[in-house]
Amino acid sequence: MGWRFFxxxxxxxxxxxxxxxxxxxxxxFGVAHLGANTVLAPLTWFIFFRMMLLNGIAGIVFGWLFWKRSLEAAxxxxxxxxxxxxxxxxxxxMV
Known part of the structure; x- marks a missing residue:
């Protein structure tokens, strides 16, 4: 949308x-995973920060793949x- 707008x-x-x-x-992307995380553990600031950090890093990687390769790659x-x-x-x- 930024490309189309600017x-x-x-x-x-x-x-x-x-x-x-x-x-x-x-x-x-990180906020979209909030529901799944609250099912697994009670929501604390640490859990929220961890969720946003890990999903944010993954989102950056997936976004870069979308940009440089394709939607399918992401x-x-x-x-x-x-x-x-x-x-x-x-x-x-199992362990």
Whole structure:
């Protein structure tokens, strides 16, 4: 949206617009995971900060993949993270 709003006549967005968009969407990505986190643990400031930090970092990586590769690459990376985390939880439960 930043590209369309600020540079609607250009073929490509400037990097600062893409990075700003990635940072904003990463914050929204973190907040979107609030419901799932409150199901797993009571919400404290530490849990909230950890959730925002970890999901924010992941959101930046996924946003960069979307920008440089494709939506599909970002979606596959997101799904892969969920698969790996699920496997780690299963393995921990078995031990």
């Amino acid at each position: 540079q609607h006549r250009k073929n490509r967005a400037k990097p600062w617009i893409m990075w700003l968009s990635i940072l904003i969407s990463s914050l929204l 979606m596959m990376a997101h799904a892969t993270v969920h698969i790996v985390i699920t496997m780690m939880v299963w393995l921990k439960a």
